[in-house]
Amino acid sequence: MKRSHTPPFLVAVTLGIFTVLAGPGIAADPLPAWNDSSAKQAVLGFVAKVTNEGSADFVPESDRIATFDNDGTLWVEQPIYTQLAFALDRLRSMAPQHPEWKTQQPYKSVLDGDLETLKTGGKHALEQIIAATHAGMTSDDFDKITSDWISTAQHPRFKRLYTECVYQPQLELLKYLRENGFKTFIVSGGGIEFMRPWTERVYGISSPQVVGSSIATEFQFVDGQPVLMRLPKVNFVDDKAGKPVGIGQHIGKRPILAVGNSTGDLEMLQYTTGGSGARLGLLVYHNDAEREYAYGPAGGLPDSKIGTFPQSLMDDATENGWIVIGMKENWNQIFPSVP
């Protein structure tokens, strides 16, 4: 009988290479932009137990639903929501066809760059601007308008595309969840048709997996062509208590993991972690003025009307066992590297 004379150290090296190549022995870190913190360990531990068939916390793939807020959770929401930047840009580009806007509020304040006056108009002013910029065209046309804008518009501070102001750690988390059999959804207060044209490319989240606010549409024939016409009328507000309702409508299952960053996400986290079995709630906390923004008012950070994170939400997190992810401590990289 012939014996192998391979020296033991060579066997070890070979096995080592094999393990690295084939995993899952010494797997690469799936979340390299996350520092090794208790938050990261909570995420890894949760995924490990719900995907382990031998675990009491095992969840079959069809029930592995993860929902993510968008503004402030997956991408930057300061100094103003990106969709508002889009609406203001679009209003300005439409102004030549609307000479009356030069003297009519709230349009005048936008054209004058006078956001303080715009703010005094409140919710009604915002609805007028949304109606003027988001309605009166077909869904196909709005898709093109949005796609064109998002492909060139830049964030005023970071001087890069808005779609490059997404959070690298969250891109990794989305991918990691999908690789572990999760279906990933966006559940955002933002406009569903504003997000859909680019979410698959940017987040790997396809159009049917985007839940958001919407205006009413109507089936019509225009020039003999069957279209969906966008009407100047709110259909659904996917925010606060609307988020669980939107989840019920679009997903039809209670998520087992939800990620948010503000009071708008409170009910989504309550609904998600209120179910039986293993559940995880995560809240991004913007405490990094240097690399991104810092706002609260939890923890004494400056107050913000956009993405409000009051002390009461911090208390809810503690009470419910939701993990608060301070950007400063938890993320070693904020945005993806741009080629």
Next chain:
Amino acid sequence: MKRSHTPPFLVAVTLGIFTVLAGPGIAADPLPAWNDSSAKQAVLGFVAKVTNEGSADFVPESDRIATFDNDGTLWVEQPIYTQLAFALDRLRSMAPQHPEWKTQQPYKSVLDGDLETLKTGGKHALEQIIAATHAGMTSDDFDKITSDWISTAQHPRFKRLYTECVYQPQLELLKYLRENGFKTFIVSGGGIEFMRPWTERVYGISSPQVVGSSIATEFQFVDGQPVLMRLPKVNFVDDKAGKPVGIGQHIGKRPILAVGNSTGDLEMLQYTTGGSGARLGLLVYHNDAEREYAYGPAGGLPDSKIGTFPQSLMDDATENGWIVIGMKENWNQIFPSVP
């Protein structure tokens, strides 16, 4: 040098086996319950061209959206819609807790088995029955109620579970489309939460890919638990011109293939085939009284208020190039074999 002496015929046999096993040389018929008709060829030809990267009609996977009506398209809708059978069964099972129903219409007519009187109540009577049987519980509870009913209720004529009164040729078509990179959706006038508990098991269509009519829900805390409460109020009617709207809301892309069987599907087919590029519209035509049902009134078949298929729809099909699938000629098997 050593040469192989394997006889040529053995090589041929081996290659043959390899081809059969590994395809795509001599592939098995993906639609065995479909007779070799022009309808079948149209379906196979459509899928071949939209999946062929070299074809001018190629469609990338993310845009391969196929929408199917449910009642009368994927399963039996006669003598009454299955969901109505559920509502009537549920009303009867709830009657002991509602002694007033013995004298109150429309409940009395249901308890008396007097469907003629029930019909005279029209839409309002139906809404009352839906409110009594479909609202006032949480979404989780309704899921359980529906799941329990569908696991035992039998079709009155075929004496098999309703979920076994689905069409075998359509199960094959759904599977074939998914194997070719399509996402398959249900777009039904039926209740979205009535379908979701069983569509994945029966059709391979997961809960987020079901679009349907709905009643309003509200996020509430009941006994300290966060739930979605079902309210006695219509939220959305996913029928006729509502179908393209539901598609816009839930899918956010125009389908390239739509399948229906009645006037309720007209606008969905118009919207689908009205887009640019390769499109296919299919209409199931119930003309097989022996194996299933025959109703129209197109082609002189008996009129039906359920799944109406008038001559005008036949004319629309001709004009738009939609394929009409007569069950009698096209399907060699109607229902799946039951073990």
